[in-house]
Amino acid sequence: MEQMMAKYDPEAGFRRLTGILGWIVTILLLGFSLYQLYTSTLDRFSPQVHRSIHLGFALSLAFLLFPASKKRRAKDTKRKFQITWIDGLLASLSVVVGLYWPFNISDLVQRVGRLETMDLLIGVLAIVLVLEATRRVVGIPITIIATVFLLYAYLGPIMPGFLQHRGIGIERIIRTMFFTTEGILGTPLKVSSTFIFLFLLFGAFLVKTGVGQYFNDLAVALTGRRTGGPAKVAIFSSALQGTISGSSVANVVTSGSFTIPMMKKLGYRKEFAGAVEAAASTGGQLMPPIMGAAAFLMVEFIGGITYWEIAKAAAIPALLYFTGIWIMTHFQAKKIGLKGLSKEEMPDRKEVLKKIYLLAPIFVVVILLMSGMSVTRAALWSIVSCIVVGAISKDTRMGPKDFAEALMNGARTAIGVATATACAGIIVGVVTLTGLGLKMAGGLIDLSNGILFFTLFFTMVASIILGMGSPTTANYVITATIAAPALLALDIPDLSAHMFVFYFGIIADITPPVALAAFAAAGVSGGEPLKTGVNSAKLAIAAFIIPYIFVYSPELMMINTTWDQTLWIVFTSVTGMIAIGAAMIGYWMRKTHWLERIICLAAGIMLIYPEGSTDLFGLAVFIGLFALQFFIKRNESEQRPHSAGA
Known part of the structure; x- marks a missing residue:
């Protein structure tokens, strides 16, 4: 490893x-x-x-x-x-x-x-x-x-x-x-030297209490027996790992060294197994509450917005991202006839669930942030909660040596963030000196002739290019400084614009030709790197669709919505991801025809787009496709015994 x-x-x-x-x-x-x-x-x-x-x-x-x-x-x-x-x-x-x-x-x-x-x-x-x-x-x-x-x-x-x-x-x-505080000592380093460092320290204490390993154990206990179980273990554990890690590649290698061999053993192709882990690990950076530490930077860059508003806005998109990967791995397993882990390969579920208290520090940080406590104090109390939770069991109790190691590991992790944010500060300083952000905005708008969709498309391409090979924090700083002004110039709300560039900057890690997370997963799986990258991008299709909806319909980020509207949006969006998953894999209850795949994709996009008319029309198409799949599948099942008897 x-x-x-x-x-x-x-x-x-x-x-x-x-x-x-x-x-x-x-x-x-x-x-x-x-x-x-x-x-x-x-x-x-x-x-x-x-x-x-x-x-x-x-x-x-x-x-x-x-x-x-x-x-x-x-x-x-x-x-x-x-x-x-x-x-x-x-x-x-x-x-x-x-x-x-x-x-x-x-x-x-x-x-x-x-x-x-x-x-x-x-x-x-x-x-x-x-x-x-x-x-x-x-x-x-x-x-x-x-x-x-x-x-x-x-x-x-x-x-x-x-x-x-x-x-x-x-x-x-x-x-x-x-x-000045416009360059190296600017906003990115400010956030690194306050919020981010404390949350990296929080992550180090979580690991010392055994939470990292517990994520894997819990994932296996809850999902291992299901269809294509190891792939779902990868998704579940990587989503949890993303709450304490700021690196897609680190997620891939730590959890992938455990999940990828299981997926291969079950029957998934090398490239698909690596792609599942890469897509899920990259999604960890989009997962509240920490979002690879970028959420804290977003607070500073946007201004006038709380951390909790950003975490809340990221919740439904993250749910859809992981739902998409979950659905596609399920359909892929059904398509090639894969089952879950055997009973002998499963841990004792009761024993695993007995240690559920190890997740308490994560709930503590979420509750404290929801209560309005400052990010700094929430992080400090979360570190204290790690020590308290670890003391419950002899296996996880921290002695002086463990405490010192957690402090050292947190500081070691912070080196990369501090140097990256200092370097990103150079970029921000030049943009401030030269007005490059406005120049790039003008250039992108001119290139797209002022048409919103084309501006979004060119901004997407720019964000993916700028995000290639950069860690999460620097990635966001660069895209927010250079690419976001083009969207802000068209009067797109600040949060929508920043989330748009953040998403595309992050998924550069699984977008060929420079897909570091996918290449790391290929190194673990032994698969072909480019094919792994293509499969990763396919599994993460939600991340290529959802940011556009941020702009056209901010309701997906729970902006100006009531609870009943939010529940409806979650229902229609998850339903839409089922349709998109079927379109991408080419399987639902049975193998789908190419025309069915196109209709599934269209219905899925309509369902994800939060508007009454598109929701109803998409839902009608979804129900029709579901009924078609169900009756054809039943007819095929009835005919098989008949044919065998003949």
Whole structure:
């Protein structure tokens, strides 16, 4: 599993340091978590100071833990001194950058943006360190995008067409990037250094209490015996894993190493087994309450909206996404005659259900957020609930060593988020300096001739391209900064526009040709990567349809709806997903004709679109198709014994 994680998820490829270096890293990781807990409970520094210290921790740990390349990592494990002198130098310089604001804040504030030579050197160093740390920890795609944006800021006069601008001087670029809250120390890093870190710590404590493994046990106990059981186990466990993970690839490898072999053993093709896990794991990022930590960023980017409103808006779409995958795996199992797990392969359901209390911390965080408690306090109390729940059983009770490991694991996970959000801050800073967001909006609207559907289509394509290879948090920052303004320019509600680009940025992980989650699943299953990606996109068809409905009919996000309207929307939408699933797989109660598949798809889309006339018409078509399938199936069943007797 570690090898697979390191291959497909750069954040998992960290060194296992020992000796003095191991102790240094341990102290830094513990210090990182304890500092974050301190600032969230007892004291508050100024924004620049707090974010700078947060960045300093993340950068120094990045250079100590993550080698310059995979080849370098293999060599470093054989060395007596496990890091190179360059790594040590970069880690030391990261400490200097992280402490520059705390030690010079009075002077920097008094000079009001006027930079001296040392300031310029530190600013350049901060940009270079952020880019290199991001490349090592997160991967090269987002690093390239940020570098291109920096070049764009400077080379504006020679840019073609609507991208042209007057050009930004180097000193102004540096000032914006590190000496304001518009660049590296901007909103993305703000959210990383507050809400996201605490929820990553919450996830680390959940894992230590055994919740991660319990997700799998519960999924098997509830769904293993059903038709195509292992595929449903994958969907159920990945949806739950998504509540504590911010990485599609990490979801795939951790739960897929357990579910994919089961699916293959049952009879699913390698590519389909991998696709189920990839689609379900990617959907974990769309799953409330945490949504891969992007929900907290959305609060900051949209403004004037609460976290709970975002989580509520994401609930029905997430339900439809997983319903679609569930239905399609069920129809696929029926189509090829697969059953569930045998009784011998099943865990003792009573024993599994006895440990249902392990899910309490997840309910705690949801209830606290629903009650209106601040996100920070909700996260802190949720961490406390993990410790309390873990203490119930001897197997999950946390001792001092477990507590320290949870703090270290949370901090280690935060390195990738901090570097990615700092790098995304560079992109946001350039957009702010150059007005690129408005330029891109104008370009997309001109390209679509102002027609809403075509603007949505081109924004979808842009979001998928921008989202390729980026982790969830950076993914959302980039798409919200560059792609969302095109929709906002057409007076589309903020939440609809941001959810639209968020969805398409996320499903880039399962959209060929760059489908990292699908490729990771293919690595586990042994299937062909591109075919796995195509199957993943097919299973996740809901994610390609639902965002359009966000825009045309926000009722799907429970905006301005009553409870009875919401229940009707859920009923018609789930019914619609059954029809779409039958269309995509080519099976319902029996194999469907191509014309039936087209009618199923049309009926499904009409049912998902929340409007009275389309709902009624779609429901009538659905009932007609259901009756047709039922009677043909019954006639075929009656004729088989007759034919056998003849």
